[in-house]
Amino acid sequence: MPGLRDQYAIVGIGATEFSRDSGRTTRALGVEAVRAAMLDAGLGAGDVDGMLSYHGNDSTSSPTIAGDLGIRLNFYMDCSGGGSSTEALIGLAMGAIEVGMCQTVVIFRAMNGYTEARIGGTGRQAPVFRGGSLDAAIHGMHSAGQSFAPSFMRHMYEYGTTSEQVAHVKVAHSKHASNNPRAFYPQRVTVEDVVNSRWITKPLHLLDCCVETDNGVAIIVTSADRARDLRHKPAYIMGVAGRVNKEQPGGYHWTRGPISRVAGHYAAPIVFGQAGVGPEDIEVTGSYDAFTFTTMLQLEAYGFCKEGEGGDYVSSGIIELGGARPNNTHGGHLCEGYTHGIGHVVESVRQLRGQADDYCPNWEQGEHTYDYSEHGCRQVRDVEITMNLGWASPPTGSALIMHN
Amino acid sequence: MAEYLGVRVEVASNDPEHREFLEAAGRGQFVVQRCPECQKLRYPIGSACPFCQSLGYEWAEVSGRGTIYSYEVVHHGIHPSFRPITPYPVVLVELDEQRGVPGPADGLRVLGLLVDAEGRPEDEERTGIGARVQVEFADLGDGLGLPRFRLADEPPEGEVWRYPD
Numbered sequence: 001m002p003g004l005r006d007q008y009a010i011v012g013i014g015a016t017e018f019s020r021d022s023g024r025t026t027r028a029l030g031v032e033a034v035r036a037a038m039l040d041a042g043l044g045a046g047d048v049d050g051m052l053s054y055h056g057n058d059s060t061s062s063p064t065i066a067g068d069l070g071i072r073l074n075f076y077m078d079c080s081g082g083g084s085s086t087e088a089l090i091g092l093a094m095g096a097i098e099v100g101m102c103q104t105v106v107i108f109r110a111m112n113g114y115t116e117a118r119i120g121g122t123g124r125q126a127p128v129f130r131g132g133s134l135d136a137a138i139h140g141m142h143s144a145g146q147s148f149a150p151s152f153m154r155h156m157y158e159y160g161t162t163s164e165q166v167a168h169v170k171v172a173h174s175k176h177a178s179n180n181p182r183a184f185y186p187q188r189v190t191v192e193d194v195v196n197s198r199w200i201t202k203p204l205h206l207l208d209c210c211v212e213t214d215n216g217v218a219i220i221v222t223s224a225d226r227a228r229d230l231r232h233k234p235a236y237i238m239g240v241a242g243r244v245n246k247e248q249p250g251g252y253h254w255t256r257g258p259i260s261r262v263a264g265h266y267a268a269p270i271v272f273g274q275a276g277v278g279p280e281d282i283e284v285t286g287s288y289d290a291f292t293f294t295t296m297l298q299l300e301a302y303g304f305c306k307e308g309e310g311g312d313y314v315s316s317g318i319i320e321l322g323g324a325r326p327n328n329t330h331g332g333h334l335c336e337g338y339t340h341g342i343g344h345v346v347e348s349v350r351q352l353r354g355q356a357d358d359y360c361p362n363w364e365q366g367e368h369t370y371d372y373s374e375h376g377c378r379q380v381r382d383v384e385i386t387m388n389l390g391w392a393s394p395p396t397g398s399a400l401i402m403h404n
Numbered sequence: 405m406a407e408y409l410g411v412r413v414e415v416a417s418n419d420p421e422h423r424e425f426l427e428a429a430g431r432g433q434f435v436v437q438r439c440p441e442c443q444k445l446r447y448p449i450g451s452a453c454p455f456c457q458s459l460g461y462e463w464a465e466v467s468g469r470g471t472i473y474s475y476e477v478v479h480h481g482i483h484p485s486f487r488p489i490t491p492y493p494v495v496l497v498e499l500d501e502q503r504g505v506p507g508p509a510d511g512l513r514v515l516g517l518l519v520d521a522e523g524r525p526e527d528e529e530r531t532g533i534g535a536r537v538q539v540e541f542a543d544l545g546d547g548l549g550l551p552r553f554r555l556a557d558e559p560p561e562g563e564v565w566r567y568p569d
Contacts, residue, residue: 127484130414134422135448138408138550139515140494142482150474150496157474157533157565199479199491202528203567249446249454254496257509259474 005274008094009227009234010402012041012106012220013346018184018337020114022214027060029216030110031068037106037218038069042231045070048220050096050105053078054085054340058117059110075102081243082119083288084390085109086219086342087398088242093221104226109342110216119144119212119338135252144290144393145209149201151394152293155260156203158308161296163203165311167194169292169327170207170334172320177331179321179358179378184211185335188374194292208292210333217342219349235349238385238401239274241267246395253395263397264301264389271387271399279303282401283383284351285325286344288391289332295319298389298397299327321372321380329356329378341390345400348386352404354379406546409485413544421449424463429549434539436512438464445502447512455506466512468539468551470499471561473513477528492525493518497537497553516553523552530555532564 014036016022016029030053038048048071051062055078062076075096079085086107093105113119129138141147155161171191177183189207197206227234244267247256272278279302287295292314300310304325313319319327330336330347337343350356354366356379361367368379383404390398406413406426415423421437428435436445439453440460452459475495481487499512516539518526523542536556541549 128412128414129408131416131419134413134415134426136515137483138413139552140478140483140486140492140517141515142486146476146478146482146494149476150494153476153567154474154533156567162568199477201479202477202491247454250448250450252448252513254473254513254515255447255510257507257511259496 004094004098005238005276006236007224008097008221008237009224010219010237010345010349011222011227011230011232011234012037012043013218013349014038014040015217015343015346016215018182018213018215020213022112022115025060026058026110026112026216027064027068029214030060030065030108033110033216033218034065034106034108035069037220040231041220043104043220048104048106049073050075050093050102052076052089052093052105052107054081054089054109056080056082056117065108075105082340082392083290084243084341084392084396084398086340086345087240087388087390087400090221090237090400091240091242094237094240097223104220104222106218106220107342108216108218109340111340112214113338114212114214132251145204146201148291148294148394149204150254151259151262151297153203155293155297158258158260159311161311163195163205164191165315166208166292166296167191168315169289169295169319170194173289173328173332173334175372176321176326176329176378177335178374179372179376180331180336181357181359183331183336184213185331204291210290210338211335213337215337215339217339217346219342219345233353233404235352235402235404238277238403239271241271241399243392243396243398244270248395259394260297261307262297262301262394264298264399267397267399268302271401275401277385277401281385282387283325284329284348284380284386285327285389286348286386287327287389288341288344289328289334290391292334294391295327297394298391302389302399321378326380329380344388348388348402351380351383351386352402354383406544406548408542408544408550409489411485413548425449426544426548426550428463429541429551430544430547432541432549433465434468434551435463435465437461444505445512447514466499466501469556470497470514470537472496472531472533472535472537473498474533475518475531477531489525491528493528493531495531495537495553516551518553520554526555532566534560534562534564536560
């Protein structure tokens with residue numbers, strides 16, 4: 001991003017509650033989230049002229065959301081995609097603004113991920129094998145967990161990584177969620193809870209898997225010049241990598257090894273190169289936790305530890321609040337709610353503002369106790385640089401580095 | 405009508421590659437595409453050669469022998485047709501042909517259900533990385549078949565590695 005570092009910022013964040021019974025349409029969820037982000041930024045309908053969203057044929061289009069809110073758009077795209085879309089769309093929003101297509105872009109994800117379109121496609125599987133399903137589904141592979149699991153099993157084989165080690169990811173995120181009043185699963189859990197939970201797909205236990213929820217989440221991207229006049233301290237964008245791929249001939253990344261090495265391996269030089277910083281400079285990470293091990297594989301791929309040492313890294317205490325580099329301080333997809341990654345970016349913005357919405361009475365004023373015991377604080381002290389590691393699948397991922 | 409585990413199997417009329425692949429399996433042959441230009445094999449089906457971008461292909465029969473490279477055991481079935489056979493192991497098999505191409509960590513790796521001699525899901529205690537397997541074919545009807553794998557009666561590559569229960 002020659003010349004674009006620090007030229008764009010996230011200036012607004014908004015979300016609905018995370019539930020399993022929204023009782024509302026994705027249209028209503030999207031409108032509420034976008035409106036909340038506009039109020040957060042201090043922007044009116046006339047101040048927003050771009051909109052981006054991502055979906056899996058399970059959401060409401062931008063013109064409908066914008067129309068409900070009285071917004072006239074100069075630019076919009078509704079892109080097909082799940083996890084890792086947020087960071088990619090932030091880069092596209094910057095490009096759209098940079099070339100003059102629009103000035104301020106809202107990015108949203110609205111989904112009834114529990115009551116309508118569940119993530120694994122549960123309940124939506126067509127009673128027929130055809131087309132692409134002749135390459136994987138017909139062999140018994142039908143969900144995200146099932147298609148990701150062989151990568152983790154191979155990592156266990158190659159490096160001796162254990163279920164107990166990656167269970168620490170759930171333990172850490174549950175600790176963080178216990179200090180997040182909005183988290184769907186606010187209960188703290190132990191390593192034993194994780195490894196004693198029932199099998200979903202070996203090597204994944206139930207508690208290795210994320211929650212499924214109904215929610216809408218939105219963020220607003222604009223230029224640094226406009227950002228300075230808005231309500232909050234901007235979260236400046238230092239670098240972004242969008243949906244970087246591993247080679248996957250025939251749509252099958254397994255033919256290229258090592259299969260336990262994920263797309264972040266290729267995204268890392270792009271995003272760190274733009275930002276001019278390295279892993280050692282990152283203070284808070286938001287590594288996508290569709291499953292406990294996806295967090296680990298990405299932290300490894302981006303160089304927060306050596307290849308093969310992810311199990312040690314995530315079980316060392318580093319990723320917990322109070323540790324050297326906490327991960328998913330909101331509780332992530334494992335505990336807060338499932339947003340296809342946009343919730344992780346919202347949390348980075350909160351941390352950079354010093355406004356993690358925890359149980360500290362004056363969090364909105366940036367006053368925190370830094371006491372991370374249950375129902376306490378979840379703000380990391382003096383955060384300056386955050387990084388998001390977005391995951392779609394082992395061969396596809398995105399990244400975003402921001403500072404305040 | 406072709407079906408598998410009680411579910412209809414359809415191949416679109418504009419998808420001759422999948423039809424020919426499944427028809428070969430129906431004849432008891434495991435075939436993969438071979439590039440007529442650079443002669444390299446590819447799997448799964450693709451519309452060009454990923455090594456030289458040629459559009460053409462011919463079918464090459466492979467031995468169907470290989471080594472389990474990774475696997476999983478599905479306990480919580482998602483697809484209604486597979487729920488009755490849980491738990492079942494899905495294996496990623498590295499075929500003996502074209503190992504280490506184009507790089508040392510690359511190869512022709514094929515997904516499949518691991519089944520026993522009766523065609524039932526293999527016991528997970530007998531499933532593991534390094535175990536040798538050979539292809540077999542489920543009859544889908546209508547002249548189509550589906551490759552699956554079963555354990556081969558030959559020594560493993562190194563020690564078989566299993567998820568440590």
